[in-house]
Amino acid sequence: MPLNFCVTTAAYDLVEEDAGLESILAELIATPADDTARLAELAAAMRAGLLAARLPASVTDAIARAHRMLEDGMDVPVAVRSSATAGNLPYASFAG
Numbered sequence: 001m002p003l004n005f006c007v008t009t010a011a012y013d014l015v016e017e018d019a020g021l022e023s024i025l026a027e028l029i030a031t032p033a034d035d036t037a038r039l040a041e042l043a044a045a046m047r048a049g050l051l052a053a054r055l056p057a058s059v060t061d062a063i064a065r066a067h068r069m070l071e072d073g074m075d076v077p078v079a080v081r082s083s084a085t086a087g088n089l090p091y092a093s094f095a096g
Contacts, residue, residue: 005066011059019053021046 028042070076 003070005063005070007059007063011062014056014059015050015053018056019046019049021049024049 024042024045028039028046031038031042033039067076067078070078
């Protein structure tokens with residue numbers, strides 16, 4: 001197995017805090033499932049908030065440190081695999 005490291009949902013939680021998504025999430029919960037136009041607007045607002053959020057230095061530092069440890073500080077290419085928190089279920093996989 002190749003050397004690896006994982007960026008957990010705890011890192012996402014830190015970014016989400018900075019994004020200020022609480023009001024959008026509250027509206028999302030209250031929006032009927034058939035109001036697809038409003039849901040699309042809310043999804044776009046969430047995306048914009050996440051893209052504008054700062055990635056905390058503690059997260060970037062930890063990722064940089066873990067990457068350097070892969071090959072004793074050499075600059076090595078990596079593969080990135082993202083997955084939902086329930087992305088590897090016995091009956092489904094959402095890895096992408």
